[in-house]
Every structure is written in structure tokens, then in C-alpha cells.
Amino acid sequence: MVPMSDEKRTSVTSDLEDLERRLDEVRNRHEKAQEPDDNSGSLLGMAWRMSTELVVAVLVGTALGYGLDRFLGTQPWLLLLGIGFGFAAGIMNVLRSAEKMDAANADVPIGDDMPDDDDLDAD
Amino acid sequence: MANNPLDQFKIKEIFDGPQIGPIDLSFTNSSLWMVIASFAIVVFFGLTARGKLIPGRLQSMGEMSHEFIADMLKDTTGPEAVKFFPYIFTIFFFILFANLLGMNPYAFTTTSHIAVTAALAVFTILLVVVAGILRNGLKWFKIFAPSGLPLIMYIIIVPIEIISFISRPITLAVRLFANMTAGHVMLKLFAIFIAYLVGKGAMTGVAAIVPILGTTAIVALEFLVAALQAFVFAILTCVYLNDVYHVDH
Incomplete structure (x- = not known):
């Protein structure tokens, strides 16, 4: 009686392991297929x-x-200064958002975080 | 057939409203589709709010959308920003539903008008300013002047920071509006091209297969853009809310 129940238990666990293994397989395949699209x-x-x-x-x-030029009557100097400052602010915005994207999602290829060749032809 | 690809963005009055100064408060097709979008959201979450312990498909859609926004807010702004959750949730789903409803034939895309997107962006930035001042007092203005710089640098940094702050609502508004408008114009142009080719005769009718395939691809792309732009608007709102909590960069 005792050996029989043992036998039963091993068969059940091996079934479970088999299921687990197959689930993992499917899960892996699914994750890999999704990544490039994202x-x-x-x-x-x-x-x-x-x-x-x-x-x-x-x-x-x-x-x-x-606007400041019109207000202060200093055409065209503040306009020129404004273009310069605007460009600087634009560069700063771009750098800042790039930094944030990099931090928020580390596997997104930006700057020196380029993906390896292995990652690219994973599918 | 409407041949002008910009005709789809025309505002049409549905019924008259009062005129207050320069503002015409008529109910237009744009207002109608905004109402439909809000109504669709209420219906969607009405259907998904079941409150069962083991969620069915519909209920898990509702729960997943809640979790999605909550995680986004927690990751980008921090757990203390959870009181802004209703705002982010509302703005995300309003833009998402407006964009997706606009993909239907004969529907009007409210987000293709800069007046609508600008209003949303202004709400967002006013929220940041008001909440920032309420929480930090006048110290909030230190976001324009990060501490620990040599004095001469402030002459350069302060204008740059101010310009960068002012450009935030404008980028929010322009990005959503431009994406939706450009996509719908492109779609219409391709569709009109099919009609012209077919109308010209049998030889060119065969060539119409190219714009037909193109239109199909653009429709798919537009669905992606519709969801992506709602997401971008929501996540940038979260990013900008950082200024409420982290005054010193």
C-alpha cells in the first residue's frame, strides 16, 4: 500500500513539472514575440x-x-537673444526628456544604451 | 464626395447657443463627439465595475486600466502624487476615447483641433503651477533657478528655464493636435487617390491596389498613434507633476 501511493505521487509531480516546463516555453516565446513591436x-x-x-x-x-522688443522698443536685439535662448532651452528639453526616457525604460535604445545584435534578431 | 482632405475638420453647428461677448456657445459636431466620448467612458467603466473577487474579462479590463495609470503615476512622479490619479486617469481616457472614436468613418476627431488640445494642456500646466505654489509657497519658483550655481550662470539659466517651462503646454497641445490632424489628412488623401484611380479607367484601376494597401497600413498606424498619443500626454503630465514635489532638481 505504501509503495503504491509513492508511485502515484511521483507520477503526479512529474506531470506538474511537465506542465510547468511547457508553460514556461510558451511564456518565453510570447514575450520574445512582443518585444520588437513595443x-x-x-x-x-x-x-x-x-x-x-x-x-x-x-x-x-x-x-x-x-514681445519684449515691442514692449520695450529695443528692436531687434531681444528677438535675437530670444532665438538664442530658445534654442538653448530646446536642446535642454531634448536632453532632459532623453534622460528621463532612458531612466524610465532602460531597454529602450537611446544613446549608449544601444541594443546588442543578439537582442535585435531575437525573433 | 468631399474632395478636400481638410473638410473633415470643419466645425458645424448642431444647435444654437447663447453668444457671450466674442464666445459663441453653440453646440457643434465637436461638442457632440466630446459628449459621446465622455458617455462612452462612463459606459465602459460602468460595464467593467463588477466588484467580483475573481474578475471576469470585462472587470479585468477595468482593473488593468486602473493599475496601468496608477503604476505610471507611481513610477514617474512618486507614491506621494497619488492624489493626482483622478486627473491623469480622466485625461488619459478622454484623449484615448476621443482619438479612437475619431477613427470611425463619419466621426469627428475632437483632438484634431488645437483649441481642444490646448485647453487640455493649459489645464495640466495650471494644475502644476497651482499645486506647486499651494504645496511649496513662493519657494516653488526656485524651479526656475536651481541652487548651487555661480551667480553669473543665473543670467543664462533663468531665461532658459522659463522658456522651457512655457514651451511645455505648447508642446503638449501641438503634439497631440499635429499627430491627429496629420494622420487623418494622410488617410483622406490616400482614400481620395483610390477613387481617382478607379474613376480614370481600367488600367489605372488596377494600380489602385497600391493606395488601397497604403490606406490599410495607415489605418493600423493611426490606431497605434491614437493610443500612443493618449499615453504620451498622460505620462508627460506625470513628468511635469514632478515639479510640484521636487523643487530642487
């Missing part, structure tokens, strides 16, 4: 984000300079 979507978003940030900062700087 990245390409967020890359498109990132490109948009950075370009608008740069352009808008230059426009805001220019507009502020122009």
Missing part, C-alpha cells in the same frame, strides 16, 4: 516628442523676445 511604437513617439520640444522652445523664445 519598441518601434515608443521610438516613433520619442522622435515626435523630441522634435516638437526643440521646435516649440525656439518658437517660444522668439515670441518672448519679439
Whole structure:
């Protein structure tokens, strides 16, 4: 009686292990298949984000300079200064958002965090 | 058939409203689709809010969206920012539903008007300013002048920081508006091209297969953009809310 129950138990655990192994397999395959899609979507978003940030900062700087010029009667000096400051602010915005994206999602390829060749042809 | 790809963005009055100064308060097609979007959100979360211990499919959709926004807010702003959760949640789902509803034929895309996106962006940035001043007092303005710099640097840094802060609501508004408008114009152009090719005769009719495939691809891309832009707007709101809690960078 005792050997029989032992036998039963081992067969059950081996069944469970088998199931576990197959589940892991499916899970791995699924995760690998999903990854590239996710990245390409967020890359498109990132490109948009950075370009608008740069352009808008230059426009805001220019507009502020122009407005102050009209107000103070110092055409065209503050306008020129505003373009310069706007460009600087734009660069800073882009750098800052790149830093944040890098920190928020470390496996996104930006700067020196480029993916290895192995990662790219994983599928 | 409307041949102008910009016709789809025309505001049409549905019924008259009062005129207050320069503001015309008529109910337009844009207002109608905003109401439909809000109504759809209420219905969606009404259906998904079951409160069962073991969630079914619908309930887990509701719970997952809650978790998704809560995690995003926790990761980007910090656990103390949880009181802004309702705002982020609302803004994300409003933009998402407005974008997705706009993908339907004959629907109006409210987010393709800069007036709408600018209003959302202004709300966001006013929230940052008001909450920041309420929490930190006048010290909040130190976000424009990070401490520990040589005095001469402030002449350069302060204007740059101010310009960068002012550009935030504008980038928020422009990005959403430009993405939605550009996508819908592109879609319409391709679709019109199909009609022209087919109308010209049998030879060019065969060539119409190219824009047909193109349109299909763009529709898929636009669904991606619709979801992505809602996400970007929400996550940037979270990022900007950082300024409420972390005055010293």
C-alpha cells in the first residue's frame, strides 16, 4: 500500500513539472514575440516628442523676445537673444526628456544604451 | 464626395447657443463627439465595475486600466502624487476615447483641433503651477533657478528655464493636435487617390491596389498613434507633476 501511493505521487509531480516546463516555453516565446513591436511604437513617439520640444522652445523664445522688443522698443536685439535662448532651452528639453526616457525604460535604445545584435534578431 | 482632405475638420453647428461677448456657445459636431466620448467612458467603466473577487474579462479590463495609470503615476512622479490619479486617469481616457472614436468613418476627431488640445494642456500646466505654489509657497519658483550655481550662470539659466517651462503646454497641445490632424489628412488623401484611380479607367484601376494597401497600413498606424498619443500626454503630465514635489532638481 505504501509503495503504491509513492508511485502515484511521483507520477503526479512529474506531470506538474511537465506542465510547468511547457508553460514556461510558451511564456518565453510570447514575450520574445512582443518585444520588437513595443519598441518601434515608443521610438516613433520619442522622435515626435523630441522634435516638437526643440521646435516649440525656439518658437517660444522668439515670441518672448519679439514681445519684449515691442514692449520695450529695443528692436531687434531681444528677438535675437530670444532665438538664442530658445534654442538653448530646446536642446535642454531634448536632453532632459532623453534622460528621463532612458531612466524610465532602460531597454529602450537611446544613446549608449544601444541594443546588442543578439537582442535585435531575437525573433 | 468631399474632395478636400481638410473638410473633415470643419466645425458645424448642431444647435444654437447663447453668444457671450466674442464666445459663441453653440453646440457643434465637436461638442457632440466630446459628449459621446465622455458617455462612452462612463459606459465602459460602468460595464467593467463588477466588484467580483475573481474578475471576469470585462472587470479585468477595468482593473488593468486602473493599475496601468496608477503604476505610471507611481513610477514617474512618486507614491506621494497619488492624489493626482483622478486627473491623469480622466485625461488619459478622454484623449484615448476621443482619438479612437475619431477613427470611425463619419466621426469627428475632437483632438484634431488645437483649441481642444490646448485647453487640455493649459489645464495640466495650471494644475502644476497651482499645486506647486499651494504645496511649496513662493519657494516653488526656485524651479526656475536651481541652487548651487555661480551667480553669473543665473543670467543664462533663468531665461532658459522659463522658456522651457512655457514651451511645455505648447508642446503638449501641438503634439497631440499635429499627430491627429496629420494622420487623418494622410488617410483622406490616400482614400481620395483610390477613387481617382478607379474613376480614370481600367488600367489605372488596377494600380489602385497600391493606395488601397497604403490606406490599410495607415489605418493600423493611426490606431497605434491614437493610443500612443493618449499615453504620451498622460505620462508627460506625470513628468511635469514632478515639479510640484521636487523643487530642487
